[in-house]
Amino acid sequence: MKENRVDIVVYDIIKAVREVMLKHDVTHSEYLAAQAFLATFLSAPAYEIPLALDIFFDATVHDAEMTHRKGSMTNTQGPYFKGDCPTVTTELKVLPEKNGDPLIIEGRVMDVDGRPIPGAELFVWHSDPDGNYSGFCDYMPKNDYYRGRVHIPEDGNFRLLSTVPYAYTIPHNGPTGILLKAMGRHPWRPAHLHFIVNADGFMQHVTQIYFREGEYNDTDCAESVRADLIYDFEFSDGKKVIRKDFYLDRI
Ligand SMILES: [Fe+2]
Structure with a gap:
């Protein structure tokens, strides 16, 4: 049966x-x-149930997922992904008046054997220096700042200029925030970068990466931070650089 x-x-x-x-x-x-x-x-607003589930369970789904994947570690997608973002090649649109700390986000999209995957589609999105996402705040109503879609070329490499994202609080005036407060926990998430990689013949790769010694890494309200997802800043021409290579699992 x-x-x-x-x-x-x-x-x-x-x-x-x-x-x-x-x-x-x-x-x-x-x-x-x-x-x-x-x-x-x-x-409560319609987002509260998904929010509560994301905060308490989403990272665990990825832990379970990784028990049958060999490639790079996946992680929580979160609610701020927008598929209709600009296609970019060298930089994400940023708000100059925010005086963000420049950040180069670079890496390579590969299979688990280290061969590049040309034609893959990489989405990257992150918060501005005030911890807000475009499309979700009054001063950035469109889905165009601090996010973009990259068409991965023959060699698998990408390199984008943006600014360093910052920690932010989840919406915490509703039941999710009330429960966190009753538990004696704060509503902060540590600074992070979001990625989704799509490629024909490969499992979709959804992840976040965090920064070494980032505030709230140890007390992330979503408990999503994993040691393998904490990255160190490198430096190039005085700018911070995060190198994130992706190893994708075949379907
Ligand atoms: Fe986020």
């Missing part, structure tokens, strides 16, 4: 919650408080 994966996974979740309730002697009033709390999602 075909196994019922929904029953297998969901019933294990139910059993795990029951074990936690017994372990911590959860009272009936606490149980009712949990019910009332969950009901607050019904009147």
Whole structure:
């Protein structure tokens, strides 16, 4: 008989919650408080449920994914990806008045054997120096700043000039932020770069990378930081450089 994966996974979740309730002697009033709390999602903005799931579980999905991948480590996509961003070759559009610290983002898109993957499509996006994303804030209403799509050439290499992203808080006035606060946790994410790589014949690669000694690396509210995703700045002509090579798994 075909196994019922929904029953297998969901019933294990139910059993795990029951074990936690017994372990911590959860009272009936606490149980009712949990019910009332969950009901607050019904009147919250539509992004709150995906936000809560991203904060508490998305990174774990990638940990599970990496148990059957050999290539570079994947990581949380987050809510700020925009597929309709500009095609770029050498730089991302930045706001000069923000006086961002210049950053060169360079690397190579390869298969797991180190052969370049020409024709791959690389998306990169990150926050501005105030921790905001274009398309999601009043002063950058379009999806054009601090993000771009690169068509990877024959040699697999890319090199883009942008500015260093900064840490930011997730939306924290709704149920997700209220729960984090009740848990004694802050709503900050450490500074990071986002990437998606698509290539024919390869698994989609979604990831983030973080910076050595970045503030909140150890207390990321999404608990997404992994040691293999922490990168050191190099320097070229006085500018910070992050080198990020991608090794993609074949389908
Ligand atoms: Fe982000």
